[in-house]
Amino acid sequence: MAEEKPQASSRFLFPFKPYSIQEEFMTALYNVLEAGKIGIFESPTGTGKSLSLICGALTWLRDFEEKKKLEAAQLLEDRVPLQGQSQDLQNSSGVGSKESVAKASGGELDWITEFVQKKAERDLVDKLKDDELKRKKREERLEQTRNNVQLKYALKRKRDDDDTERLIQMSSEVMNPEQASSTESLDKEDESFILADYESDDEKKPKDSGLSDEDDLEEEHVTKIYYCSRTHSQLAQFIHEVQKSPFGKEIRLVSLGSRQSMCVNDEVRRLRSVQLINDQCLEMQKNKRTDRKGNGDEEETPKRKRKSRVTCPFYSHEQMQLLRDEVLVEVKDIEQLVSLGKEMKACPYYASRYAIPPAQLVVMPYQTLLHSSTRRASGIKLKGQVVVVDEAHNLIDTITGIHSYQVTGSQLCCAHSQLSQYMERYRSRLKAKNMMYIKQILYILVNLLQVLGGKVGQNPNTQKIFQGGTELQSINDFLFRAQFDNINLFKVQRYYVKSMLSRKLFGFVEKYQVSASKPNDMQNQKVSKTAGLENFLQTINEKSSGQVTPHDQGEALEKEQPVMASPMMHIEGFLFALTNTNKDGRVVVQRQGTVSQSSLKFLLLNPAVHFAEVVKECRAVVIAGGTMQPVADFKDQLLLASGVSEDRLAEFSCGHVIPPENILPIILCSGPSGHQLEFTYQKRDKPQLLDECGRVLVNLCKVVPGGIVCFFPSYEYEKHAYTHWEKTGLVAQLEAKKKIFQEPKKAGQVEQVLSEYSRCIQHSSGSPGLVTGALLFSVVGGKMSEGINFSDDLGRCVVMVGMPFPNTNSPELQEKMAYLDRIMKKTDGKSPGKVLVENICMKAVNQSIGRVIRHREDYATIVLLDHRYTRPSILSKLPTWIRGRTQTEATFGPALGAIGKFFSSRKSCEDAK
Numbered sequence: 001m002a003e004e005k006p007q008a009s010s011r012f013l014f015p016f017k018p019y020s021i022q023e024e025f026m027t028a029l030y031n032v033l034e035a036g037k038i039g040i041f042e043s044p045t046g047t048g049k050s051l052s053l054i055c056g057a058l059t060w061l062r063d064f065e066e067k068k069k070l071e072a073a074q075l076l077e078d079r080v081p082l083q084g085q086s087q088d089l090q091n092s093s094g095v096g097s098k099e100s101v102a103k104a105s106g107g108e109l110d111w112i113t114e115f116v117q118k119k120a121e122r123d124l125v126d127k128l129k130d131d132e133l134k135r136k137k138r139e140e141r142l143e144q145t146r147n148n149v150q151l152k153y154a155l156k157r158k159r160d161d162d163d164t165e166r167l168i169q170m171s172s173e174v175m176n177p178e179q180a181s182s183t184e185s186l187d188k189e190d191e192s193f194i195l196a197d198y199e200s201d202d203e204k205k206p207k208d209s210g211l212s213d214e215d216d217l218e219e220e221h222v223t224k225i226y227y228c229s230r231t232h233s234q235l236a237q238f239i240h241e242v243q244k245s246p247f248g249k250e251i252r253l254v255s256l257g258s259r260q261s262m263c264v265n266d267e268v269r270r271l272r273s274v275q276l277i278n279d280q281c282l283e284m285q286k287n288k289r290t291d292r293k294g295n296g297d298e299e300e301t302p303k304r305k306r307k308s309r310v311t312c313p314f315y316s317h318e319q320m321q322l323l324r325d326e327v328l329v330e331v332k333d334i335e336q337l338v339s340l341g342k343e344m345k346a347c348p349y350y351a352s353r354y355a356i357p358p359a360q361l362v363v364m365p366y367q368t369l370l371h372s373s374t375r376r377a378s379g380i381k382l383k384g385q386v387v388v389v390d391e392a393h394n395l396i397d398t399i400t401g402i403h404s405y406q407v408t409g410s411q412l413c414c415a416h417s418q419l420s421q422y423m424e425r426y427r428s429r430l431k432a433k434n435m436m437y438i439k440q441i442l443y444i445l446v447n448l449l450q451v452l453g454g455k456v457g458q459n460p461n462t463q464k465i466f467q468g469g470t471e472l473q474s475i476n477d478f479l480f481r482a483q484f485d486n487i488n489l490f491k492v493q494r495y496y497v498k499s500m501l502s503r504k505l506f507g508f509v510e511k512y513q514v515s516a517s518k519p520n521d522m523q524n525q526k527v528s529k530t531a532g533l534e535n536f537l538q539t540i541n542e543k544s545s546g547q548v549t550p551h552d553q554g555e556a557l558e559k560e561q562p563v564m565a566s567p568m569m570h571i572e573g574f575l576f577a578l579t580n581t582n583k584d585g586r587v588v589v590q591r592q593g594t595v596s597q598s599s600l601k602f603l604l605l606n607p608a609v610h611f612a613e614v615v616k617e618c619r620a621v622v623i624a625g626g627t628m629q630p631v632a633d634f635k636d637q638l639l640l641a642s643g644v645s646e647d648r649l650a651e652f653s654c655g656h657v658i659p660p661e662n663i664l665p666i667i668l669c670s671g672p673s674g675h676q677l678e679f680t681y682q683k684r685d686k687p688q689l690l691d692e693c694g695r696v697l698v699n700l701c702k703v704v705p706g707g708i709v710c711f712f713p714s715y716e717y718e719k720h721a722y723t724h725w726e727k728t729g730l731v732a733q734l735e736a737k738k739k740i741f742q743e744p745k746k747a748g749q750v751e752q753v754l755s756e757y758s759r760c761i762q763h764s765s766g767s768p769g770l771v772t773g774a775l776l777f778s779v780v781g782g783k784m785s786e787g788i789n790f791s792d793d794l795g796r797c798v799v800m801v802g803m804p805f806p807n808t809n810s811p812e813l814q815e816k817m818a819y820l821d822r823i824m825k826k827t828d829g830k831s832p833g834k835v836l837v838e839n840i841c842m843k844a845v846n847q848s849i850g851r852v853i854r855h856r857e858d859y860a861t862i863v864l865l866d867h868r869y870t871r872p873s874i875l876s877k878l879p880t881w882i883r884g885r886t887q888t889e890a891t892f893g894p895a896l897g898a899i900g901k902f903f904s905s906r907k908s909c910e911d912a913k
Contacts, residue, residue: 026056319346409595454595577602608641679802706793795852
């Protein structure tokens with residue numbers, strides 16, 4: 001039977017009547033998921049991409065689950081008599097009749113085959129029954145969570161009792177600090193820093209990961225959709241869209257985040273770095289498990305009670321189970337989950353991870369999904385599931401960045417010093433195997449420093465580098481040059497992971513840095529305990545209001561200086577990267593100034609090697625974005641290189657919801673005086689070209705209402721052009737019509753500039769005068785080229801000055817180009833390396849010019865200032881909805897006339913409304 005394709009209008013649940021392009025998007029998405037394909041979806045911002053993704057994907061999931069239930073029911077019904085038949089067959093076979101024995105060998109094999117088939121059928125039926133039982137139990141539990149208000153009140157009373165007990169315990173500790181501390185020795189405090197015995201390099205069952213005691217929380221994973229995006233704000237926006245959708249009441253959704261964003265223990269959240277938060281969390285879990293194990297030993301009880309002071313009160317199995325169920329019965333974003341965690345006295349970080357198996361939609365940042373070790377640690381299983389990667393225009397760069405590591409000479413010196421001190425302090429406590437690996441790592445650090453021209457035991461800031469420069473080496477050549485090619489880095493990697501060396505060293509360094517700066521430890525401990533009690537009392541008092549007050553904590557975090565992660569952690573990542581195959585990466589050796597300024601960097605050349613696991617395990621993968629052009633990069637570098645066959649790939653690109661008359665893209669080949677516009681690196685600084693560019697902007701300011709956003713290739717070129725125009729008086733001409741704003745380099749100042757820019761435009765539209773709006777000078781790849789919406793009057797015109805080609809003299813880019821030239825064929829006579837450079841440029845252009853059309857009623861003009869945009873290879877890389885409407889103007893006059901006419905007609909339409 002031919003596969004029946006869904007009718008969008010009748011099958012898809014949508015909160016309102018969808019546009020035709022939204023119906024097409026959902027239908028294409030449904031078919032990709034049903035067929036188990038890899039889809040590349042492009043839907044411009046303003047076309048309702050998020051809602052289309054939600055409704056299309058969740059409609060498929062709903063249908064898939066219904067079909068699975070029907071098939072299971074049918075199979076159970078059909079297989080009941082067969083079970084009896086197969087049992088009879090076994091009984092008759094077990095008797096061993098003479099006829100059976102006398103059968104030829106072929107007949108005997110037939111009997112065995114039939115037996116195996118029947119056994120497989122029985123196993124399948126048993127599994128289906130088990131799955132159905134689990135599903136019913138889960139639904140009953142969640143329904144009870146929805147409706148059983150009395151249970152919630154009972155649990156709340158229990159939490160209040162637990163709080164009272166904890167308060168009494170803390171009070172006794174504060175009142176008797178000497179008694180509590182007298183039995184604690186320095187050795188006991190250092191216990192957590194000492195490496196556990198490491199007796200064998202053989203693979204063993206992984207040690208306790210923090211989840212081992214929660215077997216009762218683990219469930220079998222149902223079919224689900226993993227959704228990931230770049231930022232937490234984008235994820236929050238997506239969750240809010242789900243809440244508003246027709247699926248908002250029934251979908252089981254869980255949002256994943258870091259401990260830093262989800263921890264509700266104020267004592268832990270006050271720590272200065274992500275790593276400290278992670279370490280303290282894991283240490284508290286270990287202490288809690290130790291407490292439970294020691295409860296049966298009467299002699300150990302006093303010690304266990306003392307250790308329980310550093311356990312986390314939110315790490316309670318019962319409460320985390322309840323929070324998990326609360327997460328599943330109603331869609332919540334991270335902020336809502338954290339608020340509920342505080343209220344229920346349960347850890348949102350672990351509750352969200354326990355909710356993954358029964359969840360239907362799991363929302364997370366890029367790194368959680370794309371980094372294999374993070375994915376495994378989070379409990380994410382991709383086998384047979386669906387992955388949706390949104391805002392994926394920079395997916396290749398993201399994967400490359402996640403798996404590229406850099407270490408400086410300063411970090412190498414620091415790590416060597418720290419590890420040497422660690423080894424000396426605990427030498428008598430470390431077993432031979434630990435000592436062997438520590439010495440091996442120290443040897444590696446010495447040799448890495450020698451590659452940079454430095455020595456251990458000396459200040460890296462004062463060690464001068466006399467022969468600077470940048471080199472690129474293959475992994476094998478680098479290991480040979482660093483003289484540790486005879487060391488098995490896979491064993492070193494395994495040792496790092498199992499011994500948790502970096503984490504132990506980080507805790508050791510943090511403790512003794514604090515002790516050095518605060519010698520009066522005892523007094524500090526007393527103050528700390530009193531402060532902890534006061535905070536706890538405050539929490540009890542605030543609880544009655546039911547309010548969560550993260551403001552004070554956020555304020556404190558703002559005042560803190562960022563803490564650099566452990567140098568050893570950077571080095572651990574770098575050494576792990578050196579275990580990649582020789583062809584997939586390069587090592588960049590950069591020497592400059594001093595040893596501390598010099599660095600080693602692992603550059604990943606083949607991102608497909610890390611994405612291959614995702615596409616091979618998943619049922620289907622959807623890569624979506626507002627601007628995915630040029631698509632060739634995704635296909636060639638990521639998907640085909642991951643082993644995906646051409647017939648498994650599907651592409652979908654939809655137009656925009658705006659009518660054709662609402663956009664006017666123009667390629668401008670020359671300026672008002674007839675000077676050709678060609679902003680190549682060799683020509684762009686010429687005064688004549690800068691003057692011509694300035695005159696173009698002056699004329700546009702006269703005919704374009706509201707705001708104009710002008711993108712330059714770099715901050716340096718924007719500054720150079722502005723300085724030149726100030727000298728020639730062009731800035732004064734521009735300011736006669738538009739107030740000028742410049743994009744700041746500091747991220748913290750962006751919001752202020754945007755607010756002032758917006759206020760200026762609103763003021764100009766409200767009180768007509770000589771100044772008709774504002775002109776914003778921005779930078780391609782800067783803070784305003786992605787994620788900022790210049791809708792309506794904020795962006796009636798976007799100007800792209802030149803073509804933002806990357807620096808082809810960069811050793812890293814040259815190596816990437818050479819790598820692609822080796823593994824890929826030419827395209828239309830162009831080498832893959834040159835195509836890569838063009839694609840990098842046009843991706844940046846497409847992201848920038850897409851800032852101005854944000855909804856159906858919006859309108860704007862796009863002006864591309866460079867005749868090279870007319871080249872077919874360049875023009876073809878513009879988004880489809882822009883490319884089809886683009887006009888090419890050889891001279892300036894007709895272009896300015898078309899722009900003036902465009903805005904006149906838009907104004908007439910607005911007046912008519």
